[in-house]
Amino acid sequence: MSVPGVNYDYHRTLDMERNDRCTCCVRTMKWFPVLFIVAVIGWSYYAFVVQLSFFTVSSVAQRIIFLLFYHIVLVMFLWSYYQTVFTEIGRVPSRFRVPRADLDRLVQATSEEEQKQILEAFAKELPVVTRTLNASVRFCEKCRLIKPDRAHHCSVCGVCVLKLDHHCPWVNNCINFTNYKYFILFLGYALLYCLYIAFTTVAYMELIWTGKIDGRFHILFLFFVSVMFAISLVSLFGYHCYLVLLNRTTLESFRTPIFRYGGPDKNGFSLGKASNFQEVFGDDRRLWFVPVHTSLGDGMLFPTQSHHLVSLANEAASPVASVATGNHQVCNATVVNASDAITSPIPQIQADFKEYVNGSKTTASIESHE
Numbered sequence: 001m002s003v004p005g006v007n008y009d010y011h012r013t014l015d016m017e018r019n020d021r022c023t024c025c026v027r028t029m030k031w032f033p034v035l036f037i038v039a040v041i042g043w044s045y046y047a048f049v050v051q052l053s054f055f056t057v058s059s060v061a062q063r064i065i066f067l068l069f070y071h072i073v074l075v076m077f078l079w080s081y082y083q084t085v086f087t088e089i090g091r092v093p094s095r096f097r098v099p100r101a102d103l104d105r106l107v108q109a110t111s112e113e114e115q116k117q118i119l120e121a122f123a124k125e126l127p128v129v130t131r132t133l134n135a136s137v138r139f140c141e142k143c144r145l146i147k148p149d150r151a152h153h154c155s156v157c158g159v160c161v162l163k164l165d166h167h168c169p170w171v172n173n174c175i176n177f178t179n180y181k182y183f184i185l186f187l188g189y190a191l192l193y194c195l196y197i198a199f200t201t202v203a204y205m206e207l208i209w210t211g212k213i214d215g216r217f218h219i220l221f222l223f224f225v226s227v228m229f230a231i232s233l234v235s236l237f238g239y240h241c242y243l244v245l246l247n248r249t250t251l252e253s254f255r256t257p258i259f260r261y262g263g264p265d266k267n268g269f270s271l272g273k274a275s276n277f278q279e280v281f282g283d284d285r286r287l288w289f290v291p292v293h294t295s296l297g298d299g300m301l302f303p304t305q306s307h308h309l310v311s312l313a314n315e316a317a318s319p320v321a322s323v324a325t326g327n328h329q330v331c332n333a334t335v336v337n338a339s340d341a342i343t344s345p346i347p348q349i350q351a352d353f354k355e356y357v358n359g360s361k362t363t364a365s366i367e368s369h370e
């Protein structure tokens with residue numbers, strides 16, 4: 001029995017304290033890019049509102065219009081940025097965690113084939129249709145779990161993240177299933193903010209350049225900074241719009257997902273541009289450009305092109321999915337029946353999926369459709 005204080009390891013405690021301090025330093029440093037962006041926005045506010053609108057613009061009507069549009073764009077920009085930074089990442093639920101007994105069997109397994117079989121047996125009840133290069137169920141050794149489709153391990157966050165796009169230092173967060181819509185809106189509103197500033201300040205460039213307005217370095221600098229940011233944002237925003245329409249994450253554009261049935265397919269999750277857009281932005285068009293959660297699904301189950309489900313027809317009708325969304329119930333369900341996968345057009349699968357995750361369609365009604 002240990003007595004408090006007797007087994008106190010002085011050196012180990014010092015090491016732990018040092019490690020804690022290091023972790024704390026690293027964690028603080030990760031916020032620097034976010035602070036930099038906040039500082040730039042703060043300075044641009046001063047330059048636009050005080051230096052340009054109040055000190056330079058002489059017409060009251062013009063000043064009101066300038067400030068009104070500026071504040072609308074700024075609010076949307078800051079709101080989507082806040083949501084991107086502070087939305088919790090999508091974590092993998094515990095039912096994907098491989099139990100201790102199976103982990104022991106994995107360690108003791110004598111061949112890769114045996115390991116594959118152990119993982120495959122455990123994943124039988126899970127909604128996973130993607131595999132690794134060697135056709136094994138995707139397993140994270142660090143988190144000791146089966147990775148849901150499109151989930152990946154983020155080495156910065158140290159956990160597996162649902163529908164991981166990439167880890168972004170500028171928001172100090174993973175861009176993933178939970179904040180992907182916010183991230184795209186953040187890029188879009190940031191671009192709009194920069195373009196608005198550039199177009200409103202450009203009229204004063206000549207006056208400043210020719211010295212007709214004194215001491216307006218802030219406005220001059222504001223113009224160049226907004227143009228510079230706009231140029232870099234245009235390509236990033238355009239690239240992510242392209243990815244949304246193809247239903248592809250940044251990771252998937254570099255590493256093609258491999259399906260259990262059908263093999264590697266970059267477009268495996270694509271269901272047409274309109275459906276792909278709705279999967280991220282939801283089906284209520286009034287909320288498309290508002291940074292509130294409207295994405296469809298739960299981040300674990302994604303409708304795929306039907307040929308990736310075809311071979312389900314050869315399997316016994318077993319539950320392939322357990323869906324949990326928001327306040328809706330958790331239940332086991334054969335979301336897309338094998339026969340449906342063969343005969344149904346993709347939009348019908350997508351429609352079933354949307355109704356299902358919105359709770360308006362029950363398991364029974366999905367199955368009866370088939």
Ligand SMILES: [Zn+2]
Pocket residue numbers: 140141142143144152153154158159160
């Ligand atoms: Zn992991």
Ligand SMILES: [Zn+2]
Pocket residue numbers: 154155156157158166167173174
């Ligand atoms: Zn991360």
